[in-house]
Amino acid sequence: MDKLLEVKKTVTALMAALSAFLGWMGWLVVLYAVSMGIDYLTGSALAAKNGDWQSQKAREGLWHKAGSILAVIVAALADFLLGLVLKNLPLRLPFTYTVLLCPVVLVWYILTEMGSIVENVGEMGAKVPAFLKNIIAVLHTGVEESGDKLVGKK
Template sequence: MTVEERIKGVKAAVTAALAALTALWGWFGWLIVAWVVCMAIDYLTGSAAACKAGKWSSALAREGLWHKAGCVAAVTISGILDLVVGHILGGMPEAALPFAYTVFLCPLVVVWYILTEVGSIVENAGAMGAPVPAWLKRMAKALRDQVDQKLGD
C-alpha cells in the first residue's frame, strides 16, 4: 500500500466518522465536539502557562482532570434529563408542545461550559505571554454572564 493510498484511507475514515456523528446528532454533535476540543485546548494551555510560570505540578494537573471529569458528569446528567423530559412529554398527549422536543437542557449546559473554557483559554494565553485583546476577555466573560442571567444563576 502506497503512502497516498494510506492517506486516502485515513481521510475516508475521518470523513465517515464525521458523517456518522452528523447523522447521529446533527448540530448537537458538533457542539459536543467543540466542547471537547475547548477542554483539550484549555488543559494544554493551562499546563503550558503553569510550566512557563514554574508552577506546574502533577497534583494540580490531576485536579484539572478531575474538574474536567466533573464537567463531563454534569453534561451527562443534563443529557439524561433531556431524555427523561422527552419521554414524559411523549407519554402525555395533553402536554404536547408545538414542536418536537429532542434536546434543550444539554445544549445549554454545553454552551455554558464552552464559554467557561474559552474564558480560561484566553486567560491561559495571556499567562503564556500572548497579547490578548482586552475586548476578547470582556466578551468571553460577558457571554457567559449573559447565559447565567437569562437562565437564572
C-alpha cells in the same frame, strides 16, 4: 504517509457519524471536546512556563474536566427524560420538544473553557484583545441568565 491518511479518514468518518447522530448538537460536543483539550494544554504550558507544573495538579484538572463531562451527560439524560415524559403525557406544547438543557449546558461549558484559554494565553504573554475577553464574558452571562430563566429565577 499512508498512516496519516488513515488517521485523517478515521477522524473524518467519526466526525461525520457524530454529526449524523447528534446533528447540530454534535458540533457543540466537538467544540466542547476541542475547548477542553486546548484549555488543558494551555494550562499545562502556563504551569510549565512558570516552573510550577505538577502531576498532581494536572490530575486534578483532568478530574475537574471528567466531572464537567458527567454534568453534560446528566443534562442529556434530563433532556431525554423530559422528552419522554412530554411525549407520553396528555399535554400539548406549542412546539416540538427535542432538546433544551444539554445545549445550554454545553454552551456554558464551552464559554467557560474559552474564558480559561484566553486567561491562560494572556498569562503566557500573548496580547489578548479586551473585546474578546468581554464578548466571552457577555455570552457566558447570557447563557447563565437563560439557564436561570428556565428554572424561574430572576
